[in-house]
Amino acid sequence: MSAPSTGTAVRVPFTELQNLLQAILQRHGCSETVAQVLAHNCASAQRDGAHSHGVFRIPGYVSTLxxxxxxxxxxxxVSDVAAGYVSVDAAGGFAQPALAAARELLVAKARNAGIAVLAIHNSHHFAALWPDVEPFAEEGxxxxxxxxxxxxxVPHGARKPLFGTNPIAFAAPCAEHDPIVFDMATSAMAHGDVQIAARAGQQLPEGMGVDANGQPTTDPKAILEGGALLPxxxxxGSALSMMVELLAAALTxxxxxxxxxxxxxxxAKTPWTGQLIIVIDPSKAEGERFAQRSRELVEQMQAVGLTRMPGERRYREREVAEEEGVALTEQELQGLKALVA
Amino acid sequence: MSAPSTGTAVRVPFTELQNLLQAILQRHGCSETVAQVLAHNCASAQRDGAHSHGVFRIPGYVSTLxxxxxxxxxxxxVSDVAAGYVSVDAAGGFAQPALAAARELLVAKARNAGIAVLAIHNSHHFAALWPDVEPFAEEGxxxxxxxxxxxxxVPHGARKPLFGTNPIAFAAPCAEHDPIVFDMATSAMAHGDVQIAARAGQQLPEGMGVDANGQPTTDPKAILEGGALLPxxxxxGSALSMMVELLAAALTxxxxxxxxxxxxxxxAKTPWTGQLIIVIDPSKAEGERFAQRSRELVEQMQAVGLTRMPGERRYREREVAEEEGVALTEQELQGLKALVA
Structure with missing residues (x-):
């Protein structure tokens, strides 16, 4: 999710970075609406130090377009299917604009029915998943x-790859605290992090993947060139990855x-799949108490020695970026600028 | 979930075992309704070879009662909260009778709204989780x-235990095939399996738990006596366990x-917590196609070399038990009979 980039660091105001990314995406074929959504998503990942889904992804967006x-x-x-069910045909575009188009209806249904599901299909998702869920927690x-x-x-017990990295993301509000948010690949490692390690010439820890012959390897290039990741x-983890296929693809x-x-x-780099989002309104049963209970959980986790909550590194990077601007390398910035030249 | 018992094996017809367990539970303080639900659950686990939640649990039920x-x-x-939300106060009883009481309303809501949630609180859950979800998949x-x-x-990165074994169970229909069902502790091992290993004097694989000093151990007794499991x-896995606390306790x-x-x-042996069940009607968007797509997934998993689907061992044990009766040891059977004497 967040291997650091190398090279001379520069800081760019968030809005400036977002505008630059939007200009790139429009220049390479996105509508203004789509470019705006993707630029905000990608700039947010870069801001939060989630580098494998930050500006690192832009060349992939461009080549895919x-x-x-x-x-x-x-x-x-957008289809209003039932009291708790919204379906979106992303029409062969990106998943994030599909979510944006259905979001208001989804939230209204969740608040009314207590729970609602958004099923997106015919969509491309090439970004981190936490930006899709965090805003729900921000509104309770x-x-x-x-x-x-x-x-x-490679599914556990199988010989050949089948599943994707199939992430699961979760977000919950927390009183007087940032929302509790996690976003985890069900693979041993995120694909973007393997790419970053390969680019940096770094070896991986053991147990992440296999080479083209199905043998365990710590070489990221061997995983990318004919090899595969493990769950x-x-x-x-393999069962969870299977569940993601069923929910994100079969169901949608x-x-x-x-x-x-x-x-x-x-x-082309963007997987053409589906996405499922389930939203629950905790006020239906527990009122304002949920966020308080969530806060109690955080306090107990700290009391047993946990020094960093899931998602916390992103919030800390975000704070710094809000003060000093979003960090990227001079080389990355020049590369981005070249894409609108 | 399913370490084998030792001793001379006998086979008992399912209904006979269920009736025996029901008699035990009634004899020790359960109402007929509650005893019936729990006996069916426990006999099903024994039938399916899920021994850590089979008759092994009966002494725990009895001592707790x-x-x-x-x-x-x-x-x-049961409270009908909203179009997709049912809440149950289990009134300090077991979770399974609470689910049974709310089940019809939950299914009706899921079929109408496309998705529905059942939030159970003030409940004790001492059984496997797959029997709670598998029947939903059987009805599509x-x-x-x-x-x-x-x-x-012990949460990952913490020093002391906090979370429970916090299982996640999932079930989905599959055309011309048993439902796809898994039930996994978010701990490295299920608590019942640690107890079974301790009883059998077996060592555990590495990475399952720590002793009372927080040091890694492969001794199940050291885990049970002041030690703890790892996620x-x-x-x-630790983040998923945290999510289970939020959904099963804070939300309910x-x-x-x-x-x-x-x-x-x-x-007392039964945790007094909460349980959340989310039910989705796939026919809302995909009609009969979901079960077909689920079937395609199974075929692809087999094509890449998977020889056993999640839940498959249970179905195979079940087939044998339907022919030959449910397996338990002579010692277990005598122990059960002594509890109604």
Missing amino acids: ASGWVDGQARPK LVALSVVNSMTCV FGGHK GGHFSWEFDWSSHPG | ASGWVDGQARPK LVALSVVNSMTCV FGGHK GGHFSWEFDWSSHPG
């Missing part, structure tokens, strides 16, 4: 999301991680 | 449940795993 694999102009079609709601991706993980936590009507074929679109 | 810690006569109070629904338990797991999969109004004090009830 150029390949014709994703529709940067797509207009999501509990959110859980899953998205499947592209075949690169985290053995058969349990999206593709499984192995079902799309981008071979005729060189440069 | 004798201690006055749980109300075996409790009548759950997708179900996810979490229950918190009692402090015995599965490091910080990821139940106790966190560290909040109840049974010290004045010697013999």
Whole structure:
């Protein structure tokens, strides 16, 4: 999620970075609406130190748009299915604008029915998952999301890769505290972090993946070039990854991680799958008490010696960025500027 | 979940075992309704080879009932909260009768709203979690449940135990196939399996737990006597365990795993917490197609070399038990009979 970049560091105000990213995305084929949503998402990841989903991703967005694999102009079609069910056809575009288009309806349903689900299909997700759930917690709601991706993980007990890195993200409000948020790949490591390690020439810890022959390896390049990742936590992480395929693809009507074929679109990087988001309104049963209880949990976790809550590193990086600007390398900044030249 | 028992094996018809367990539970303080639900649950676990939640648990039920810690006569109070939200006060009784009392309303809401949540609090859960979700999949629904338990797991990065074993269970229908069901402790090992290993004098694999001094140990007795379990999969399993505390306790109004004090009830074994169940109707968006897609997933998992699907061992044991009766040891059977003498 957050391996540091190398090179001379510069600091750029958040809005300036977001505007630059939006200009790049519009220049390379996104509509203003889509570019705005993706630029905010990507700039937020960079701001929070989640570098594997920050500006590192921009060349991938650009090459994918150029390949014709994703529709940067797509207009999501929102369907009001039932009292607790919203479905969106992302129309071959990105998942985040689809969420943005359905969000108001989803929240209204969750507040009314107590729980609601958003099923997005025909969508591309190439970003971190926590930016999709954190805003729900900021308005007092509990959110859980899953998205499947592209075949690169060997199910526990199998011989060949099948699942995607298939992350699970969760967010809950917490009284007088940042929301409790986590976003975890169900693979032993996130794909972006393997790419970052490969680029930096670093070895990985043991147990992350296998090479093209199915043998354990600590070489990120061997994982990326014909090898595969393993699930985290053995058969349990593998079962969770399977659940993500069922919820994000089978339930939404999206593709499984192995079902799309981008071979005729060189440069395509964005998995064409589905995403599920479940939102619960805790005030239905527990009123304002939920956030207080959540706060008690945090205090107890600190009392047994936990020094950092899930998501806390992002909040600390965010604080610094709000004061000093978003950190990236001079090389990255020049690379971005070249993309709008 | 399923360490084998030792001793001479006998086979008992399912209904005979269920009736025996029901008689024991009624004899020791359960109402007929409560005894029926728990006996079916426990006999099902034994039938399916899930021995750590089979008849192995009966002495714990009996000693807990004798201690006055749980109300075996409790009548759950069901509240119809909103279009997708049902809440149950289990009234200090077991969680399974609370689920049984609310189940029809929950299913009706899920079929109408597309998704519904059941929040149970003031409840005791001492059983496997898969029997709570599998029946939803049998009627074409997708179900996810979490229950918190009692402090015995050290959060990743902490020094002392706080969380319970906090399992997550999931069930989904699958065309022409048994439902896809898993039930996993978010601890490295289920508590019942540690007890079984201790009883059998077996050592555990590395990474399961720590002793009373917080040092890694493979001795199950050291874990049970002042030590603690670790989460599965490091910080990821730990984050999931935290999520279970938030969903099963904070959201429902139940106790966190560290909040109840049974010290004045010697013999009490059942955690007094909460449980959350989310049920989704896949026909809302995908019609009959979901079960077909689920089936495609199974076929793909088999194609990459998976020889056993999650839950499959239980189905195979069940088939044998339906032919030959439920397996238990002669010693276990005599022990059970002694409890109604």
